[in-house]
Amino acid sequence: MPKNRYYNGPVTDHFDGLRFHNLRDEPETDRSLRDVMRWKRNVPDNPWPKSVAVKPVVPDDRVDGLRVTMIGHATLLIQIGGYNLVTDPVWSDRASPLSFAGPRRICAPGVALADLPPLDAVLLSHNHYDHLDIATLEAIHSRHHLLIVTPLGNDYIVRKHISAARFGVGDWGDSIEVAPGLKVHIVPALHWSSRGWRDRRMALWAGFVIEAAGRLVYFAGDTGYGTGGIFRRMRDRFGPMDLAIIPIGAYDPRWFMAAQHTDPEEAIQIMLDLEARAAIGMHWGAFKLTDEPWDEPRTRLQAGLVARGIDPTCFPALRAGETRDLSFIGLEASVM
Template identity: 45%
Template sequence: MSAATVMTLGGVGYAAHKRGRNPYYRGPRSDHFDGVRFHSPDQPADKTLGDIARWRSRRGVDSPLRQTWPAFHPSPYAADRPPERVAGLRVTLIGHASYLFQVAGRNILVDPVYARRASPVRFAGPKRVNPPGIAFSDLPPIDAVLITHNHYDHLDGPAVARIWQAHQPLILAPLGNEAILRAYDDTMHVETRDWGEAVDLGGGLTVHVTPAHHWSARGLNDRRMALWCSFVLTTPVGVHYHSGDTGLRDGATFREARARFGPPRLATLPIGAYEPRWFMKDQHMNPAEAVEAGLLLGADQMLGHHWGTFQLTDEGVEEPVEALSQACTEQSLAPERFVAMRPGQVWEG
């Protein structure tokens, strides 16, 4: 779908909002849907254009200066060529928040982004500083694609359409994202679920849609009109908690996941896009908060993502790694228990 079509979706969102309607989803009101917009518990006020102006104008005064990223920041790992199937658990970071999970004979992509920019247009927006950690042509047969939310650094519509055309996987997303995805290929079959619901992938593997503290938008005027989520995978080889973008808040979402599913064998958690804190804290954890989240979950192993590929915020390209190391030291956590993943890097357990 063209950039013009993407922006048209935003225009539709505006017109529908003016009529008190949501262009993506119609359903009953709930404790996190008011009939037009979704919200998380104690949803903070949406950031405004004035807040964005303050962020840009006050750099170096009440928040850190924006650090300059290199135009190219290659991973030390060669691009992975994953096996066709694995019986256990094998995880590869493609880049940013894009993973390949190979578990119990199933191949699952999460938030696959292959675009050069995390943007609705090709000529502007955050640009990739390292290539994908798995070439598209080297992907194994894909059984499922999981989408956490519709921001451009997580939902790459053309890539999902290519994956659909090549593999015909199950595509699972939270409520309201079906219309967005199908705009890229109207033959695409998309399953949507609410928080607390699940999809059985067979072979003893179930994907559960769980809450997160974030928001959504594809244009200027469709804010929070599609739901966002984290995922829990219950599998024959253990529980895997995967967080989409989220703020830590009071930690309740992590405590509740542990109470429902038990301590996960693996937790994949975001560690980047966190500065300045006054702007980002409600929707993005910093590394210290990610460590706290992993401890609240009781995870055996933690892997960090959402850093080092697209510059979305002000911290330097390697600052999340340094801050994660410090946070692990402060919590007496062995550094190998929480690894900041790089494109092409593989974890097996």
């Protein structure tokens, strides 16, 4: 009988004793080998640039308010109320289990590892290689010895390589007290997980709501939109978000990707569902994972905001090395 190598716990509405799954009535994310082959037979000719220039920045050690710096893809430095958090840290050249193959980074990280300020926590949303990179976690742990907040099962993967790592592990709906005045809530996402061929959906995937300094910041990790129910329920539970960090890339072809990755128009709808006062677009422009052209996520996001009468400064698509204070991204602007 198959066994879950990462997690052993009670059956729930999203865990059947072996595998995790998305909530009922949401789209199915599993894809067959035939589906993969159909996709790869029809890849369009839209090569990305071989490299994109980046001017790395050196962040301040601490920020009293709220500041976000894009490092690349889903890796961001969130500085809030004097605390520093990094999301899904990947500094490696490839998002892959192999050093010589797989999606290659086309732009340098927006902050060098050595220039990171003192970190209080890593938020690790799930175990795909463009989000969970062991080499990066080893490098961060050796310098910062911080807490890794992650959903069920991912701690097992990391602990095999970093035995001394500290974890705050939880299920959807759980909360982790990282430090006095800093709480991280683990919230549902519509996605899946695997590190290889035999562990599909054996570790949980999630987003996070950061609560600190009287503010709420949502980091989506990877997610599809689905029915939109998970976002509306999040709004009901927490109230309007001050900032939502939402994926806008890796969405084509839609027949393959829609259940697991939002496109720019769906990202706008998530912002509206959350009644977020501002948003930031991530998960684009660093690794070529899917079929859309390199700059399309940003241009579609801007066009979609204008079409809905929303000030585009409320929802920028950040490039590596770009930094925004909350007041600079439309905190006072209406997005409704």
